[in-house]
Amino acid sequence: MAPVVAFIYAHPDDESFASACLIRSLADRGIRTVLLSATRGDAGRPGPLGPMTPEQLSAAREIELQTACDLLGVSAVKHLGLPDGKLAALDRAVLAEAAAEFLNETGASVVVTFPADGISGHPDHIAVHHAVNEAVLGGRCPHVQKLYYNLPFAGVKADEPSVLRLETAPCWKIKARALLAHRSQQFSVEKAFGPSAALLENKEFPYENFRLVWLRGEINPLRKEESVLDDLM
Ligand SMILES: [Zn+2]
Numbered sequence: 715m716a717p718v719v720a721f722i723y724a725h726p727d728d729e730s731f732a733s734a735c736l737i738r739s740l741a742d743r744g745i746r747t748v749l750l751s752a753t754r755g756d757a758g759r760p761g762p763l764g765p766m767t768p769e770q771l772s773a774a775r776e777i778e779l780q781t782a783c784d785l786l787g788v789s790a791v792k793h794l795g796l797p798d799g800k801l802a803a804l805d806r807a808v809l810a811e812a813a814a815e816f817l818n819e820t821g822a823s824v825v826v827t828f829p830a831d832g833i834s835g836h837p838d839h840i841a842v843h844h845a846v847n848e849a850v851l852g853g854r855c856p857h858v859q860k861l862y863y864n865l866p867f868a869g870v871k872a873d874e875p876s877v878l879r880l881e882t883a884p885c886w887k888i889k890a891r892a893l894l895a896h897r898s899q900q901f902s903v904e905k906a907f908g909p910s911a912a913l914l915e916n917k918e919f920p921y922e923n924f925r926l927v928w929l930r931g932e933i934n935p936l937r938k939e940e941s942v943l944d945d946l947m
Pocket residue numbers: 724725728836839
């Protein structure tokens with residue numbers, strides 16, 4: 715069976731911040747990628763789009779996410795529409811069940827999500843991390859063989875076992891365009907990556923980094939990682 719790689723995040727734009735180059739590189743190899751977004755990002759600020767109701771922002775962000783996903787070659791996007799900014803207050807079992815259902819209905823064999831600190835410390839990101847862990851490590855997703863966490867862009871050693879370091883140079887412009895597609899989030903994109911006007915030429919983020927944390931029941935396996943598709947059965 716052809717592998718499916720699933721990305722599970724909290725907000726529209728997390729995929730472009732965290733994994734744009736990985737997603738695009740998989741799509742370029744003909745691999746099906748699927749994205750689950752727990753919220754529609756309606757509690758964020760509309761930035762340059764000006765004042766908006768949460769409903770208007772939610773609709774705008776759904777379109778932005780689809781534009782970014784089209785650029786990245788994501789095969790399918792699902793929104794849970796859970797309350798933005800309040801995932802940590804939800805019963806964890808609800809989010810874990812939704813994650814398991816998504817992974818089972820898409821037949822994903824590889825999953826990528828946030829690490830324990832949510833990368834940015836955002837409570838929604840941390841809630842998603844725990845839910846995906848519970849779904850995958852709890853044995854509810856029989857198709858899933860590998861679980862990865864996003865790592866920060868910097869400070870990861872090249873030869874660290876179980877770490878996949880993906881060069882961003884070949885796809886940086888696509889990543890930049892996906893980030894810019896999230897127009898409502900221009901200010902947070904600029905806070906992380908610098909001015910929009912210079913984003914396409916930015917060379918300060920040479921790698922996207924991921925850690926393999928679970929391989930068919932083995933926790934923190936030590937493997938030399940060349941691709942998220944390595945070692946699939
Ligand atoms: Zn986020």
